[in-house]
Amino acid sequence: MLEDLATEQREALNFAYRTTLSNVDPRFVAGDPAAWASDFGYALDRVAIRLDNRSNEDLRTAALEHPDPAMREQALFEYADRDHEDAIEFLAQAIRQDTDRQVRWDALWAIEKLGGPEAITTLRQFLNDPDPEIAEWSKLFISELQTGDPAFDDREGHYTPGRTFDETIFLLIHCDLYVRLDPSNQHWGKISLAPQGLARIYGQAHACPNVATRERQLVIAKTIEGLHADGTPHVDNYLFRGFTDRSRRDRGNFFFESLVPRPFFKSGRADDPSEGVREANIGFARYGTWHLEPKFQVHGESAIRYVRGRFQGWGHVNLSRVAGRPIEEILVPGNGVLSTLHDPEVGPMTNAFILGTFKGKLNDWDGDGVIDLNSRHVYSTADGEIDSDQDGIPDQPGLTCCDWTGQQLP
Structure with missing residues (x-):
């Protein structure tokens, strides 16, 4: 279990995960480049410039303070897409304090997208959330990260x-x-x-x-x-x-x-x-x-x-x-x-x-x-x-x- 690892071990595991993603296509490992290097979107992502040129600090402020929930969520996803080291921690902060349930469950999804042991540990913080939808989304995303398949609660x-x-x-x-x-x-x-x-x-x-x-x-x-x-x-x-x-x-x-x-x-x-x-x-x-x-x-x-x-x-x-x-x-x-x-x-x-x-x-x-x-x-x-x-x-x-x-x- 991740909780049984020492802090240094968890940090090393997360570092290894992020380092691996930066060096290989994270979706496929295959010998033939036609199978893993021919995705048009993946190619564009490596060369495209960001049309949202807000600073990281501007994004953080908007994500927590903008009166429009869609704008708060947009800032969260942009910040996560930039793959900063504190992205998962920042997403969790937003989930804890935001009052819009869709911002909250969409931010949970952004955590899953970043992946790795840190994502699983963070998602577990919301398994007992008062909102049953937040709790179930957390359970679902954890299960996907661990097994590839979703898991659900027992509601009728x-x-x-x-x-x-x-x-x-x-x-x-x-x-x-x-x-x-x-x-x-x-x-x-x-x-x-x-x-x-x-x-x-x-x-x-x-x-x-x-x-x-x-x-x-x-x-x-x-x-x-x-x-x-x-x-x-x-x-x-x-x-x-x-x-x-x-x-x-x-x-x-x-x-x-x-x-x-x-x-x-x-x-x-x-x-x-x-x-x-x-x-x-x-x-x-x-x-x-x-x-x-x-x-x-x-x-x-x-x-x-x-x-x-x-x-x-x-x-x-x-x-x-x-x-x-x-x-x-x-x-x-x-x-x-x-x-x-x-x-x-x-x-x-x-x-x-x-x-x-x-x-x-x-x-x-x-x-x-x-x-x-x-x-x-x-x-x-x-x-x-x-x-x-x-x-x-x-x-x-x-x-x-x-x-x-x-x-x-x-």
């Missing part, structure tokens, strides 16, 4: 019949956005978006599977708050299809892709037609693993309790909107759009490679001590069409994203 689950989806899983998404800064392909910038910052720009995502179809399709339902002048959420749904490996009864390994028609706003901000709009087909890929919970039964099958994985796609960032701007003016609703290379107009404007990781587990959202399987409000039919009253019938057949012509930016 509640399924609400009659809803469109059997499950509505709130997703935490951490995204690295690599922006091509000039046509030479020699200069790249990086923005590391924390989950709440990403949700503010691109929308809060929920994974919405149905037991009968989850092995071949699901909907990722997104909503952007604060984009519409009338206060209604901007709805942006993506139907994904793909394959799932079910060679193990307790999990599914999946690779899914989405291809949806979308208005591409050349301004770089959703619903802003000031520089023109082009209809295009936007593609995205997600792949990972979901883990089943046998005691949560839906239609005679085990429910998905937890999902994790990676995603990647293309985007357009209007550099004039971000260059030299404070982070508060960058992380605003809709200030970034997904893109494609397969369109004669949109392709040349595509300047961002988007990739990252996601995690989502079932939570107790109403505080009654019972896990909620499908209580979250998502505005989508089973096929990804907009369904504003959640009755299973599309508002307009075929429409999967809000019609910008009927909305105005605030």
Whole structure:
């Protein structure tokens, strides 16, 4: 056990872990470079400059004192991404004092990302947190670091019949956005978006599977708050299809892709037609693993309790909107759009490679001590069409994203 090691031994183990990460690709150890050195995002990460140029002290102050929880969280993730020696200790300080539960559980995830014995020891501090979600996330991350598999508490689950989806899983998404800064392909910038910052720009995502179809399709339902002048959420749904490996009864390994028609706003901000709009087909890929919970039964099958994985796609960032701007003016609703290379107009404007990781587990959202399987409000039919009253019938057949012509930016 780590607790049985002397202080010097623990420090030596952590040092060895961090030193190893700095010298090898931490994801793979393989003889053929085609297997471990061909990741585009990994290559970009080694050369990209940080577009968030705040000092370390500014980040620490923002992480603890900024009135906006999304900005506190963004500062925490940026500080962690810089891999300072005190990053885990600082994240733990923020978790202990922050009042926003999502900042707290997202910061726990940032600790897991840093990894190593120190991360495990720190996560154990929150196993008995008064918030059961913080306690369970801590248990889950510790188990992943130790065994590769998640572990959960023993709460019961509640399924609400009659809803469109059997499950509505709130997703935490951490995204690295690599922006091509000039046509030479020699200069790249990086923005590391924390989950709440990403949700503010691109929308809060929920994974919405149905037991009968989850092995071949699901909907990722997104909503952007604060984009519409009338206060209604901007709805942006993506139907994904793909394959799932079910060679193990307790999990599914999946690779899914989405291809949806979308208005591409050349301004770089959703619903802003000031520089023109082009209809295009936007593609995205997600792949990972979901883990089943046998005691949560839906239609005679085990429910998905937890999902994790990676995603990647293309985007357009209007550099004039971000260059030299404070982070508060960058992380605003809709200030970034997904893109494609397969369109004669949109392709040349595509300047961002988007990739990252996601995690989502079932939570107790109403505080009654019972896990909620499908209580979250998502505005989508089973096929990804907009369904504003959640009755299973599309508002307009075929429409999967809000019609910008009927909305105005605030």
